[in-house]
Amino acid sequence: xxxxxVTMMPVTGGTINMMEYLLQGSVxxxxxxxxxxxxxxxxxxxxxxxxxDHEMVFLLKGQQASPFVxxxxxxxxxxxxxxxxxxxxxxxMGDKNRHxxxxxCVDIATSENLTDFLMEMGFRMDHEFVARGHLFRKGIMKIxxxxxxxxxxxxxxxxxxxxxxxxxxxxxxxxxxxxxxVSDDMRNFAEQLKPLVHLEKIDPKRLM
Amino acid sequence: xxxxxKQLEASLDALLSQVADLKNSLGxxxxxxxxxxxxxxxxxxxxxxxLLSGQLNTLNKVLKHEKTxxxxxxxxIPLVLSPDRDExxxxxxxGRVPVFSHEVxxxxxxxxxxxxxxxxxxxxxxxxxxxGADAAQKQIQSLNKMCSNLLEKISKEERxxxxxxxxxxxxxxxxxxxxxLVAAVAFGKGLSNWRPAGSSGPSQPGQPGAGTVxxxxxxxxxxQMAGAPNQQQPMLSGVQMAQAGQPGKMPSGIKTNIKSxxxxxxxxPRSRTCxxxxxxxxxxxxxxxxxxxxxxxxxxCAYSVLPEMxxxxxxxxxxxxxxxxFPDSSLAxxxxxx
Numbered sequence: 086x087x088x089x090x091v092t093m094m095p096v097t098g099g100t101i102n103m104m105e106y107l108l109q110g111s112v113x114x115x116x117x118x119x120x121x122x123x124x125x126x127x128x129x130x131x132x133x134x135x136x137x138d139h140e141m142v143f144l145l146k147g148q149q150a151s152p153f154v155x156x157x158x159x160x161x162x163x164x165x166x167x168x169x170x171x172x173x174x175x176x177x178m179g180d181k182n183r184h185x186x187x188x189x190c191v192d193i194a195t196s197e198n199l200t201d202f203l204m205e206m207g208f209r210m211d212h213e214f215v216a217r218g219h220l221f222r223k224g225i226m227k228i229x230x231x232x233x234x235x236x237x238x239x240x241x242x243x244x245x246x247x248x249x250x251x252x253x254x255x256x257x258x259x260x261x262x263x264x265x266x267v268s269d270d271m272r273n274f275a276e277q278l279k280p281l282v283h284l285e286k287i288d289p290k291r292l293m
Numbered sequence: 294x295x296x297x298x299k300q301l302e303a304s305l306d307a308l309l310s311q312v313a314d315l316k317n318s319l320g321x322x323x324x325x326x327x328x329x330x331x332x333x334x335x336x337x338x339x340x341x342x343x344l345l346s347g348q349l350n351t352l353n354k355v356l357k358h359e360k361t362x363x364x365x366x367x368x369x370i371p372l373v374l375s376p377d378r379d380e381x382x383x384x385x386x387x388g389r390v391p392v393f394s395h396e397v398x399x400x401x402x403x404x405x406x407x408x409x410x411x412x413x414x415x416x417x418x419x420x421x422x423x424x425g426a427d428a429a430q431k432q433i434q435s436l437n438k439m440c441s442n443l444l445e446k447i448s449k450e451e452r453x454x455x456x457x458x459x460x461x462x463x464x465x466x467x468x469x470x471x472x473x474l475v476a477a478v479a480f481g482k483g484l485s486n487w488r489p490a491g492s493s494g495p496s497q498p499g500q501p502g503a504g505t506v507x508x509x510x511x512x513x514x515x516x517q518m519a520g521a522p523n524q525q526q527p528m529l530s531g532v533q534m535a536q537a538g539q540p541g542k543m544p545s546g547i548k549t550n551i552k553s554x555x556x557x558x559x560x561x562p563r564s565r566t567c568x569x570x571x572x573x574x575x576x577x578x579x580x581x582x583x584x585x586x587x588x589x590x591x592x593x594c595a596y597s598v599l600p601e602m603x604x605x606x607x608x609x610x611x612x613x614x615x616x617x618x619f620p621d622s623s624l625a626x627x628x629x630x631x
Contacts, residue, residue, distance in 0.1 A: 109475050116465035142481060212481030233477050235484050248477055248484070251470035281465045289479030292472050 105173065105190035106258045106267050108275055108284040111251040112230070120254070120281050121219060124228060127277055128221040136231075137161040138216045139242050141200065143208035155208060157199050161215070161242060167194040176288065185268040186286040190259055215245050218252060225267070226274060229255045254282050297362060304361040311352045318344050371398050 112120050125133065138158050145153040156173070160166040174189030195202075200210075218231025232252050234245035256275060258267050275284035322341040325333065355361065376394045383391050390397055405411065421429065476482035 109471070110466060111471035111474050112466050113464065113470070119465070212484040214477065214481075214484050233474060233484075249470045249473050251467055251474060253471075253474040253478065283466060283468075283471075287471070287475045289475060292476040292482070293480065 102262045103190050103192070103259050104177075104187050104262045104264075106185040106187050106260065106271060107286070108185050108256040108271055109287050110254045110275075110278075110282040110284040112254055112282045113251050116281060117230070117252055120230065120252075120278070123278065123281060124219075124221045124230070127274070128223040128228060131222065134220040136163075136216075136218065136220055138231075139213065140216060141213040142211045143203050144211045145206070145208045154211075155203065157195075157203065159197075168197060168199045169193075170195050170199060176290075183265060183268050184272040184286065185256075185258075186288070187268070189262075192259070213239070214248070215242055223274065224270075225258050225260065226271060227257050227259075229253075229257070231255075254278075254284065256284050300360055301362050301367070304355070304358070307355050307358075307361075308352070311348065311355055315345070315348045315352065318348060369402055371402065374398060 121133070137160065139161050140156060140158045143155045143157060145155075147153065154173070156171045158169040158171065170193050172189075172191040177187045177189075213236050215234040215236060216231040217234065218229060221228040221230075230252050233248040235248050236242060237244045237246060256271055258271060260267050271284075278284060318341070322345065325337070325341065356364075371393070374394055376392060378391050379393055382393055390401070406414070424432075473483060477484055
């Protein structure tokens with residue numbers, strides 16, 4: 086079951102509940118260049134941004150069946166950048182008209198001792214990977230094209246191997262709850278990337 | 294009589310216009326062939342042929358039209374033949390027939406084909422009659438079948454070549470890869486799942502009452518969240534961890550307060566399928582260790598865990614690491630629970 090509709094939650098101060106709207110697809114390695122060119126044309130004019138990130142996913146196992154998941158991410162190519170901690174809720178189901186996957190999302194920046202802190206709290210690292218790719222932006226939409234690398238020796242981010250011959254393409258928007266027209270904008274943008282890439286909402290539970 | 298005359302005139306007019314169109318398109322085609330032959334492309338030639346064939350078709354339709362009287366029954370008889378130039382005729386024929394004379398008439402008013410051609414036609418008809426009706430029918434059928442086969446093959450080739458041209462471009466993504474990547478990002482399928490060697494701290498699942506976990510090794514402790522199996526009795530258990538008193542050595546003390554369902558502020562339907570996690574409020578910054586004494590505000594990391602029977606909200610207070618050289622570095626994280 087999902088969380089109650091976020092708009093019903095009492096707001097007693099603090100941050101607004103942000104939802105992440107997500108569309109995912111993939112592109113094969115040999116078509117990456119054409120996709121990058123197309124994105125450079127479609128997206129906001131900025132220097133092409135590449136990134137290398139190391140993401141670790143932490144689980145907190147309670148009595149209940151499903152553990153609590155937090156994602157910690159750090160940059161491998163930008164020295165001094167803060168770590169990033171993210172919580173993603175269960176996708177909100179039910180609305181077939183909604184074109185994107187919607188889930189609750191909380192993001193914070195942290196300092197480098199994040200892993201120690203999470204360990205103290207009782208989290209255990211479930212898996213980690215290295216993501217290497219490009220970042221584009223169009224308005225509030227963020228388009229990330231990256232390749233996932235499996236880490237062969239735990240903790241060693243140099244010894245990696247690509248997971249597949251494709252790049253994952255994600256179109257995401259983080260917006261306050263209740264703004265469903267965002268998903269329409271996302272779908273229109275996704276139309277422009279066809280037939281190179283088919284961005285669609287993929288339910289991760291289906292892939293379990 | 295008059296009606297027939299009118300019909301004749303009307304059909305003649307239609308025929309005239311059709312023929313004029315045909316003549317024009319033929320003329321333009323010839324011009325194109327003669328003058329632009331070096332720039333001519335096959336599709337343009339095909340276009341001209343298509344135009345001609347369309348016009349011939351309409352001509353045929355006009356002739357077959359029910360309102361057209363049988364021209365076969367009409368006879369054209371030359372009345373006057375003269376070797377003089379006839380201006381009227383010149384005008385009407387656009388300068389092609391200047392004289393209505395003996396040479397012109399047999400060509401223009403011809404109704405039967407040339408004698409040689411007539412001979413050949415007669416030959417062909419006798420041959421056809423000789424074969425016999427059944428054999429002829431069979432031949433017709435086989436011809437039709439072969440033609441349709443050929444047409445099918447051609448159209449299939451055309452369709453395949455079209456899509457074949459697209460196919461190398463089409464494979465820009467692989468749906469199986471998409472699923473694999475999404476699964477990897479969502480829950481780590483295919484990535485090496487790493488577990489720390491020897492998870493320390495006893496795990497006590499499902500114990501009613503308090504679970505006490507001693508602080509032992511550095512760094513690895515498990516927070517106990519005891520869920521009460523029966524929701525009638527609210528339980529309050531505090532778990533206090535001992536602190537290792539050595540300076541310069543880690544660990545954190547964690548106080549866990551576990552409250553139970555009946556005091557939960559949210560009235561919501563309980564789910565039977567899977568438990569629900571809601572992160573109430575996480576905000577703040579963990580500053581760099583060197584500036585801990587600076588403003589540091591971490592509001593709670595408060596989880597509201599809702600299993601099917603019991604609601605437990607856990608609020609944590611953590612006293613963090615003592616670092617050597619920073620005696621005043623005690624980070625107090627105050628709980629704030631919505």
